[in-house]
Amino acid sequence: MMIYFDNSATTMPDESVMDTFVKAGIRFFANPSSLHSPGMEAERLIEKAREQIAGLMKVSTDEIIFTSGGTESNNLAIKGVASFYKGRGRHIVTTMIEHPSVFEACRDLEKSGYSVTYVKPDENGIVQKKEIEQAITGETVLVSVMHVNNETGAVQPVKEIGKLLKKYPSVLFHVDDVQGFGKVPLDLQAACVDLLSVSGHKLHGLNGTGFLYKRQGVQVAPLFSGGGQERGFRSGTENVSGIASLAKAIRLLQQSDPEKTREMTGFIRGQLIKREWSIIHTPPQSAPHILHFSIPGIKGEVLVHALEKEEIIVSTTSACSSKQNKPSRILEAMNVNREHAASAIRISLSRYNTMEESVKFIDALDRIVPVLAKKRNERT
Amino acid sequence: MNYDRILIRYGEMSTKGRNRSKFTNKMKSNIKRLLADDRIQVEAQRDRMFIYLNGASFYEVKEQLLHVSGIQSFSPVVKTSQELDEMKEAALELVKRAMIGATTFKVETRRADKTFPLDTHALNHEIGGHVLRGTENVTVDVHHPNLTLVVEVRQEAVYLSCETYPGAGGLPAGAAGKAVLLLSGGLDSPVAGYMMMKRGVEIEAVHFFSPPYTSERAKQKVMDLADTLTKYGGHVRLHIVPFTHIQETIHKQVPENYTMTSTRRMMMRIADRIREQTGALAIVTGESLGQVASQTMESMAAINNVTNTPVLRPLIASDKLDIMDTARKIGTHDISILPYEDCCTIFTPAAPKTRPRTEKVQYFESFLDFEPLIEQAIRDTETIMLPKKEKEMDDLL
Numbered sequence: 001m002m003i004y005f006d007n008s009a010t011t012m013p014d015e016s017v018m019d020t021f022v023k024a025g026i027r028f029f030a031n032p033s034s035l036h037s038p039g040m041e042a043e044r045l046i047e048k049a050r051e052q053i054a055g056l057m058k059v060s061t062d063e064i065i066f067t068s069g070g071t072e073s074n075n076l077a078i079k080g081v082a083s084f085y086k087g088r089g090r091h092i093v094t095t096m097i098e099h100p101s102v103f104e105a106c107r108d109l110e111k112s113g114y115s116v117t118y119v120k121p122d123e124n125g126i127v128q129k130k131e132i133e134q135a136i137t138g139e140t141v142l143v144s145v146m147h148v149n150n151e152t153g154a155v156q157p158v159k160e161i162g163k164l165l166k167k168y169p170s171v172l173f174h175v176d177d178v179q180g181f182g183k184v185p186l187d188l189q190a191a192c193v194d195l196l197s198v199s200g201h202k203l204h205g206l207n208g209t210g211f212l213y214k215r216q217g218v219q220v221a222p223l224f225s226g227g228g229q230e231r232g233f234r235s236g237t238e239n240v241s242g243i244a245s246l247a248k249a250i251r252l253l254q255q256s257d258p259e260k261t262r263e264m265t266g267f268i269r270g271q272l273i274k275r276e277w278s279i280i281h282t283p284p285q286s287a288p289h290i291l292h293f294s295i296p297g298i299k300g301e302v303l304v305h306a307l308e309k310e311e312i313i314v315s316t317t318s319a320c321s322s323k324q325n326k327p328s329r330i331l332e333a334m335n336v337n338r339e340h341a342a343s344a345i346r347i348s349l350s351r352y353n354t355m356e357e358s359v360k361f362i363d364a365l366d367r368i369v370p371v372l373a374k375k376r377n378e379r380t
Numbered sequence: 381m382n383y384d385r386i387l388i389r390y391g392e393m394s395t396k397g398r399n400r401s402k403f404t405n406k407m408k409s410n411i412k413r414l415l416a417d418d419r420i421q422v423e424a425q426r427d428r429m430f431i432y433l434n435g436a437s438f439y440e441v442k443e444q445l446l447h448v449s450g451i452q453s454f455s456p457v458v459k460t461s462q463e464l465d466e467m468k469e470a471a472l473e474l475v476k477r478a479m480i481g482a483t484t485f486k487v488e489t490r491r492a493d494k495t496f497p498l499d500t501h502a503l504n505h506e507i508g509g510h511v512l513r514g515t516e517n518v519t520v521d522v523h524h525p526n527l528t529l530v531v532e533v534r535q536e537a538v539y540l541s542c543e544t545y546p547g548a549g550g551l552p553a554g555a556a557g558k559a560v561l562l563l564s565g566g567l568d569s570p571v572a573g574y575m576m577m578k579r580g581v582e583i584e585a586v587h588f589f590s591p592p593y594t595s596e597r598a599k600q601k602v603m604d605l606a607d608t609l610t611k612y613g614g615h616v617r618l619h620i621v622p623f624t625h626i627q628e629t630i631h632k633q634v635p636e637n638y639t640m641t642s643t644r645r646m647m648m649r650i651a652d653r654i655r656e657q658t659g660a661l662a663i664v665t666g667e668s669l670g671q672v673a674s675q676t677m678e679s680m681a682a683i684n685n686v687t688n689t690p691v692l693r694p695l696i697a698s699d700k701l702d703i704m705d706t707a708r709k710i711g712t713h714d715i716s717i718l719p720y721e722d723c724c725t726i727f728t729p730a731a732p733k734t735r736p737r738t739e740k741v742q743y744f745e746s747f748l749d750f751e752p753l754i755e756q757a758i759r760d761t762e763t764i765m766l767p768k769k770e771k772e773m774d775d776l777l
Contacts, residue, residue, distance in 0.1 A: 020776045027772070037596045044600065048773050247777045 003312045003357045007202070008150055008179060008290055008348035013249075014204040020248040021206060025241035032238050033227065042240045049247035053211070056250060059188065060216060065233045066243050069210035070178035070199030071101035072223070074144075076212050076234070077174045077195040078105045080220025081142045082114055088170055089139035090114045095127045095156075096333035097149050102176055103329075106144075115139075124283040125154040125334045129161050142172050147180035151317050151330045151346055153282045153290025155184055162192035172218060178202055178210075182253040183261075184287050194218045200242070204350070205249030209242040261349040262288035264358040268347070271362045277369055279340055281331065289350065294336075294343045295365075298372045303345055306372060310364045314347050381473050383438040384459035386445070387541060388429040391452030391549050404429065406580075407450040407552035413615075414444055442545065447611045449578045450555070451547025455530075460538045462496065467538050468510040471529055474542035475511050475518065484521035485511070488528055493535045507531060548578065553612065556580030558660040559692065560651050563587050563602055563618070565720070568666030568695055570605045570712035571703050575694040576664050577612045584658045585609075585616055586651050588623035593727075598720035603764060608712050610767045619654055620762045623647075626753050631727055634744045640732040641741050644674050644683040646750060652687045653758055662690040668703065669696050678735040685738045 004012060028045050030038035047061070054061045067073045082092060094106050096118045106116040117135040121127045132143060143165060147158050158175050165173050174195040180186060181198045188196065195218065200209030214220060214233070226235025268291055272278040281292040295303060300316035307314055317328040327341035336344075347361070393403045404424040411431065412422050419434040420441070431441065438456045445454055458474060460466045475485060487508045489500040498506065508520060511529070532539040561573045563585040573583050587602045599620060606618045626646050634642045651663050667675045674683065684691055695703055707713035 024776050035595055035597070040596045040600060045773050045776070049777055052777050244776050251777065 001311070003353075003360060005312060005314045005347040005349060005353065005357075005361065007350040007353075008346065009315055010201045010207065011204045011350050012352060013201075013206055013245075014252055017205055017245045017249045017252070021241045021245040024244040028240050028244070032240060033229065042238075046238055046240060046243050049243045052247045053250055056254065057188070057213065059213060062231065063213055063216055065212045065214055065230045066238065066246070067210050067212055067234055068208050068239070069201065070099070070176070070197050073197035073199070073210050073212040074099070074101040074174075074176055074178075075105050076220055076223050077197060077214075078102060078142065078144055079109065079223060080233075081172055081174070081195070081218075082109050083221035084219045085141040085172070089137075089141045091137050091139035092116045092142045092144065093119065093132060093135045093140055094144040095119045095121060095146070097121050097125060097127070097151075097154075097330045098144065098146055099150055099176060099178065102144055102146065120333055121154075123334055125149055125152045125281065125330065126283065127156055127161075129157055129164055132161050133164055136168060136171060140168070140171050142174060144174040144176065146176040146178075147186055148177075148184055148287040148290070149330065150179045151281075151290075151328055151344075152292045152334075153179075153286040153348075155180070155286055158186065158193070159191040162190075166192055179290070180287060182250070183258040183289055188213065188215075195220070200246040200249055203249050203253055205246050206242060208239065209246040209249075211246070256351040258288050258351075260288075260351065261353065264349055264353060264355055265289065265291045265347075267355065267358050268362060275366075275369075277373070281334070281336065281344065290346065290348045292344060292346045294340045294345070295369060296340055296343050297376055298343050298369065300342060300344050302372060303343070303368070306368045307364060310368070312361055312364055314345055316344060317346060381458055381470055382435075383433060383456035385433060385457045385539075386431040386438065386441065386454050387457050388431065388445075388454045388547070389452045390427065390429070391450065391547065392551060393450055394427060394452075400426065403450065403552055403555045403580075406555040407448070410450075410553055411445070411448060414448065414611075415441060417441075444611075445547065446545065447548055448552075449548045449550035449580065449612060450552035452549065453544050453546050455541040455544045457539045457541040460540065462493075462533065462538055464498070464506060467531065467540065468507055470540050471507045471531065471542075472511050472514040474540055475515060475527060475529060478527055478542045479515070479518065482517035483526045484519050484524070485527040485529060486520060486522045486525040487511075487531060489531045489533065491533045493533050495535075496533050503531065503533070548612070550578035551580030553577050553580060554582040556582075558582040558584060558658065559662040559664045560655040560658070560660045561585045561664045562647065562651055562666070563606060564666070565598060565602050565605065565716065566666070567700075567707050567713065567716040568668060568671075568703055570609060570666075570716060571706045571710070572664055572666035572694050573609050573616075574612055574706070574710050574712075576692065577609065581664070583609065583616045583664075584654065584660055585618045586654055587618060587620050588647055588650075589620050590624045590627055591622070593624065593627075594721050597718075601715060601718050601720055603766065604715045605712055606764075607766045608710070608715065612710070616766045617658070618764045618766055620764065621650055621654075621757050622760045623757060626750070626757060627727055629748065629750070629753060633748050634741075636729045637731055637733045638736060638741055638744055639727060639729050640674055641679060641682050641736040642745060643727075644679070645686050645741065645745070646754065648683055648686050648691075649750075650754055650757060652689050653754065654761070655689060657758075662692050663687070664692045664694065666695055667693045668698055668700065671700065673732040673734045676734050678737070679733075682736045682738045682741055685742075 028042040030042045032043035050061050050064050054064050110116050119127050119131045119135055145156050148155055162173050165171050172194040175193050176197045178199045182203050194215045196213040198211055201207040222233050224235040229235055277295050279294045331341040408422050408424040417436050419436050421432040423430045458470050460470045487504040489503045491500050529542045559581050561583045563569045585606050606616045610616050630639050630642050
């Protein structure tokens, strides 16, 4: 049996989520904008899904914009705010550890005349509130900080930052919660969040589903021109069955305890600390499901493939960066040296993983690491 | 510490004499149906009602209770043993939960179990002292406290409560008989329905549907409105009357400036027939004097002329802005403003008579027998029971 420890890249869809997707796709296939009753039923299903999600999040239904996932939500939030409020100012504050869909969106804006400050984290990979405050200028329209880092699992102080931003009423606050949603609780009201990105395929939903929470009163310019679906914020015929499956996936989150994965990552962390060949990059008190560490001397990529032979699936950095063949931008920002960064491995668990699998993972490392180390020594 | 039960105080119901149990039983069954949770038990006593939560969440139940008509106020109650330390701890936590900023409080002890070693005075002192020590910015005021901590010592247990939530007031839905509500899809009629439900009236809603001039969405909108009303007490039956043929006939038969008056008269005749069939005693409309052409005194007289049934108009003297406020409060506003054509907005004459004369409209209608058309419409009426469980969709999500 395969041991799947790459849930931060994508999760395995829950069977009942898949079931909803298939049934809704067959039964409610009509275009929700059509006037006839099949169209109306499809629209009704979307609105019920929206009600359900809004209800669970304790927000209002008109604050949910369905999108194609985390990347689109992040782009809509960042580019949408930058464009809508450009008369207010053209400066954005974000961090050096954001996901590419935030980082590159900011890079794009720099090309079109905006300025962006990328705040450096401390060596634990955590951004400090005061550094964010120092970066704010009179021109700043948006601060974008992720909730949980996708590589290290470090939880960012979004609540403190949100409270700080109350002092700057013209600055909006976007949180990329793709890795944190359903795993690390976040009170949107207490954290004064204006925009929040969520992706379906990180929570046992399907790729191509997600939403942007947009607080009432906050405006964004849409990314797409078209038929004005999602109250004009996201044109394009709605992904009816995807949206239904997303509502299902989010409801199922309520029945699972994300802290259960902490027992497993905690066990693995403890075992790794006992072994002298590892360096852990995930600070304590991080998200329960992620553990990022290096085995210096063994390239991350080599270890990924060696573990794969044992039917254990892990990744080096984030999936979105792993093909670039560069050491992680995030570890670099944390001042991790290049050799350690090149040997980094990320495991990310979900509610479907077990303690037994965690034990097998450690056993496999114990077998593989000495062999790989020996081979390396023979080469040098 | 979890809330164990909820104490409900009656409002106007407590002025009832020998027939009070009719009202309390109605409210009990409304609450049971609304909460729909097998764990929850409801016990109606003569002057108060108890909801036994048995593990259900108070905060979820609370949201629903806020809308139940007939409730004056309610309080969550915590149960402890007769151990003084346990009582003190619970009291302190209750006060902490209920207080907002600086506050004054008093303890009110009732000692039903006279064998309890401390008397009420000593208990007030013990518990009050513990609360004072455990909090900041809290002082005792026995005359006008912001918070009253009620401690009831009984043989089997001790019950404490501190928070009180206001209820919706009025009388239990269904305790005052049944009426037919003309539900158009606009802002006023749902509010009129809500006000009658608050007075204990059970609603049979009637909607006139004119396909293909009005869309499925207009029908869905009315279903959503009726469904929203069910939050305020029990079920609502929605009768959807196919009205196209009658409207087209009026359009052909009656001079244009009288079509509106005649249309309303037909609606009233049909509503009255449905009233008879369902055993309702009155017709309720959302009319507000002078708001539109059909709601002038002359129009109402000409329209009302078709029936002797009492026509109740709870909004007759209300201003539009007040009606809109209520609509927002009860959650029908955002549904009502959805822009779908309804049967009143199609075939609208350019200049409807604001002062129609009854004899004239009678004369115009006299050339054709509308009776068979009315009977046909009633035969083809679709009846929907709300709250409708959209089971198929709910199962998917």
